[in-house]
Amino acid sequence: MSEDRxxxxxxxxxxxxxxxxxxxxxxxxxxxxxxxxAPAGPAIQGDPEPLIAALPxxxxxxxxxxxxxxVDVKIPIVLVRSGLKLTSLIPPLAMDKINDTMSEHxxxxxxxxxxxxxxxxxxxxxxxxxxxxxxxxGDTVRVYxx
Amino acid sequence: MNLPPMxxxxxxxxxxxxxxxxxxxxxxxxxxxxxxxxxxxxxxLVADGVLLLRGRRFHHYTVLVARSFAALCETRxxxxxxxxxxxxxxxxxx
Numbered sequence: 001m002s003e004d005r006x007x008x009x010x011x012x013x014x015x016x017x018x019x020x021x022x023x024x025x026x027x028x029x030x031x032x033x034x035x036x037x038a039p040a041g042p043a044i045q046g047d048p049e050p051l052i053a054a055l056p057x058x059x060x061x062x063x064x065x066x067x068x069x070x071v072d073v074k075i076p077i078v079l080v081r082s083g084l085k086l087t088s089l090i091p092p093l094a095m096d097k098i099n100d101t102m103s104e105h106x107x108x109x110x111x112x113x114x115x116x117x118x119x120x121x122x123x124x125x126x127x128x129x130x131x132x133x134x135x136x137x138g139d140t141v142r143v144y145x146x
Numbered sequence: 147m148n149l150p151p152m153x154x155x156x157x158x159x160x161x162x163x164x165x166x167x168x169x170x171x172x173x174x175x176x177x178x179x180x181x182x183x184x185x186x187x188x189x190x191l192v193a194d195g196v197l198l199l200r201g202r203r204f205h206h207y208t209v210l211v212a213r214s215f216a217a218l219c220e221t222r223x224x225x226x227x228x229x230x231x232x233x234x235x236x237x238x239x240x
Contacts, residue, residue, distance in 0.1 A: 082217035
């Protein structure tokens with residue numbers, strides 16, 4: 001018997017709580033124990049191929065400029081992942097130069113912080129990402145995965 | 147691992163001129179690229195060995211060359227389109 005359960009029964013025996021209150025508390029303990037024992041995500045049953053096929057495969061970048069210049073880029077997500085993984089292998093001297101150049105252009109991204117173990121999580125997060133920019137001058141930028 | 151891109155499909159169109167449609171056979175370059183790749187791998191392997199013996203922290207040039215090749219292979223399916231009033235460029239890596 002768990003410590004919480006025995007404490008509730010002692011309170012009931014001591015007349016400090018009613019039988020109904022004890023029942024409610026025991027139900028609450030059972031519910032929380034059930035939630036803790038449940039798996040983190042829903043189990044995949046059957047063939048996982050349709051689920052894998054439904055995952056987005058491309059990162060789209062669409063720029064519609066007010067002056068008529070349109071850019072439309074479709075990048076395989078596997079390429080994004082490979083590219084990010086490459087950053088963790090760039091020699092330190094070259095990496096420092098890249099970081100300096102990036103910060104000179106107003107982008108203070110430190111590529112030394114890109115660790116291989118974080119990249120899969122980052123790419124996974126990209127799948128849910130959507131960026132929509134509508135500038136005052138009429139330029140629009142859309143970044144999304146599909 | 148994927149195969150490297152085989153064809154670069156390039157289309158350039160403009161209202162004033164006839165549109166140009168090119169299929170650039172990248173697969174013809176791969177035998178030469180393979181030679182260069184093997185050479186680069188050999189050099190990287192020697193460099194990594196020397197760096198490792200000297201106790202340097204960074205000795206991953208071989209992995210860098212291999213991963214670069216893998217990234218090149220992942221470019222299949224990439225599409226870049228640019229258009230304005232004068233020109234439309236469509237580039238597809240297949």
